[in-house]
Amino acid sequence: MASDKHIVEQDSGETDDGALVGSQGGVSLYGVSVEYGLHVLLWLLSERPKRASSRDLAEMQGVPPASLAKIMPKLERAGIVVSRDGIAGGYELSRAASDITVLDVVDAIEGDRKLFDCKDVRRGCVLFGGSPPPWSIHGVCRIHAVMMRAEKRMRAELAKTNLAELAQGRPAKFEDSVANWFSEKRAERELARLSGMKAGRRPQQ
Structure with missing residues (x-):
């Protein structure tokens, strides 16, 4: 977990007036980090997995691990x-x-980003x-x-929709596939950990 939080990557540019330039070259008020953050949070809604690592969340959603390591x-x-x-650690939702x-997530990632900065021209x-x-x-x-x-x-519109509403419509069968994928990832790490411990106990040749 700790190593995830210290990876740094630049995922969007910024113009001279503070607007964000996305990967497609268009200018947006909010950067791609908001899109990444909202998507990966939706994987934490079910009881399986209740908790997931930043790296697993990034791999599941197909987003850069370095970017997510800054967002989480x-x-x-x-x-x-x-x-x-x-x-068995990782991130989990702190409340329902x-x-x-959506506004909670936007503000958490972007901070106090105003729509307009009046200079009293x-x-x-x-x-x-x-x-x-x-x-x-x-x-x-x-x-x-x-x-x-x-x-x-x-802001009022962003505050109207919550994460539970964004996740509506996902089939139960798909939820099972998600749970199995995260379980396999956790099992792989545990196997690697045990293998490493066994290798460390081998006698010197």
Whole structure:
């Protein structure tokens, strides 16, 4: 577990104004880390596995292990997951999936990322001569106000959906396949551990 948390990889670029550039070259408010985080959390919803390592989660979803190793500690600090050490260790949800919203995950990964950063440009009109008239700066900038309303609605929408709802529709047979896959991974690690212990006890030639 500990080694997972110290791998670093750059998975998205950032423009001069703070917007994120995705792998397809488009600019988005939220980076690919949010997509990775939401997808891998859905594997922790069932009782089997109740807990999974960062590496296994990354392999299951087909995302870079190094990227996920940065994401999971953020989710842990936000109280969305907890980690356990040991051969049977890994990450697990800290509370019911129905109590974890998409907004919770977004904020945990991206932090306080605003939709719009108003610089109060309205004061800079050359005709004002450095002294903007009261009518031009009265109250909140109208452009900023529009952006704040949009951000409020966006956050409200993200808060409407929880992890349990995102996972709806997965067939029971598929859930069994998921459980078996994680069980096999855990068994492989245990076998490797035991083999290593036996090799270490072999007498010197």
